[in-house]
Amino acid sequence: xxxxxxxxxxxxxxxxxxxxxxxxxxxxxxxxxxxxxxxxxxxxxxxxxxxxxxxxxxxxxxxxxxxxxxxxxxxxxxxxxxxxxxxxxxxxxxxxxxx
Amino acid sequence: xxxxxxxxxxxxxxxxxxxxxxxxxxxxxxxxxxxxxxxxxxxxxxxxxxxxxxxxxxxxxxxxxxxxxxxxxxxxxxxxxxxxxx
Amino acid sequence: xxxxxxxxxxxxxxxxxxxxxxxxxxxxxxxxxxxxxxxxxxxxxxxxxxxxxxxxxxxxxxxxxxxxxxxxxxxxxxxxxxxxxxxxxxxxxxxxxxxxxxxxxxxxxxxxxxxxxxxxxxxxxxxxxxxxxxxxxxxxxxxxxxxxxxxxxxxxxxxx
Numbered sequence: 584x585x586x587x588x589x590x591x592x593x594x595x596x597x598x599x600x601x602x603x604x605x606x607x608x609x610x611x612x613x614x615x616x617x618x619x620x621x622x623x624x625x626x627x628x629x630x631x632x633x634x635x636x637x638x639x640x641x642x643x644x645x646x647x648x649x650x651x652x653x654x655x656x657x658x659x660x661x662x663x664x665x666x667x668x669x670x671x672x673x674x675x676x677x678x679x680x681x682x
Numbered sequence: 683x684x685x686x687x688x689x690x691x692x693x694x695x696x697x698x699x700x701x702x703x704x705x706x707x708x709x710x711x712x713x714x715x716x717x718x719x720x721x722x723x724x725x726x727x728x729x730x731x732x733x734x735x736x737x738x739x740x741x742x743x744x745x746x747x748x749x750x751x752x753x754x755x756x757x758x759x760x761x762x763x764x765x766x767x768x
Numbered sequence: 769x770x771x772x773x774x775x776x777x778x779x780x781x782x783x784x785x786x787x788x789x790x791x792x793x794x795x796x797x798x799x800x801x802x803x804x805x806x807x808x809x810x811x812x813x814x815x816x817x818x819x820x821x822x823x824x825x826x827x828x829x830x831x832x833x834x835x836x837x838x839x840x841x842x843x844x845x846x847x848x849x850x851x852x853x854x855x856x857x858x859x860x861x862x863x864x865x866x867x868x869x870x871x872x873x874x875x876x877x878x879x880x881x882x883x884x885x886x887x888x889x890x891x892x893x894x895x896x897x898x899x900x901x902x903x904x905x906x907x908x909x910x911x912x913x914x915x916x917x918x919x920x921x922x923x924x925x926x927x928x
Contacts, residue, residue: 713907
């Protein structure tokens with residue numbers, strides 16, 4: 584019974600986290616449209632990837648550490664790293680950047 | 683392999699949190715506060731994943747705590763996006 | 769007229785680049801004859817401003833990668849936006865400035881002044897970035913590790 588409660592709580596939280604991540608990604612996409620700054624596009628993709636990760640966890644009822652889902656997480660955070668590196672590489676002095 | 687990934691993700695999140703919170707300290711743009719806190723909590727989430735995988739055994743399940751940190755972080759980010767981001 | 773009528777890329781460009789009307793007019797002057805090399809004296813004559821101030825405007829535009837050039841004898845500055853999106857935004861901005869001059873000017877002046885101007889007595893060596901009305905831009909700028917861009921903000925104010 585305790586286990587069922589934990590499962591229910593977990594599923595609820597995962598659902599909430601997934602939707603929040605999708606919405607956050609949408610905001611970042613909007614910021615990319617406004618500023619044309621590639622950083623926002625990459626952040627949007629990263630948050631959407633994390634949403635996939637969390638949604639998949641809810642649907643497979645798996646514990647993340649017992650799965651290979653860390654690959655999705657890895658890609659998402661590597662995207663963020665790439666965004667930061669990209670921002671610092673050739674755009675030291677300007678405002679909005681990126682085609 | 684997974685351990686290394688969680689550590690990397692924790693470090694990246696922490697870096698984002700530091701950059702955003704430092705920028706908040708300079709500019710007082712509140713959106714930076716919320717997004718910085720979000721990444722701080724995501725860093726905690728990744729650290730907990732590492733601990734759950736590599737340090738604690740089967741008798742300890744940090745799952746609910748892990749999800750709580752991620753949820754809290756994302757809710758803060760959403761709040762900041764909706765309320766403060768211009 | 770409300771600022772909401774201006775296109776998003778124009779508003780974003782103003783928020784990210786412009787702090788004064790003189791700066792805007794210098795940029796649009798360069799844009800009006802993009803194949804021409806403008807010296808500070810040319811700009812000063814066209815805009816009826818002090819040549820030293822014109823020079824600081826031109827240098828400021830260079831630092832923002834909107835113009836390229838040098839003040840060395842005989843050479844000039846030229847319109848050189850660093851990518852197509854910026855060029856398009858400036859085109860839209862020049863159109864907006866023709867049609868909705870007051871709205872554009874109002875938007876420029878609605879950007880907050882830098883804290884360095886408001887608190888001259890404070891010793892704040894760590895303070896290198898002005899607060900922005902645009903927190904979205906502030907988010908992107910937070911990830912920039914080299915903060916040497918911000919001397920351009922100092923150049924836009926007239927000295928003396």
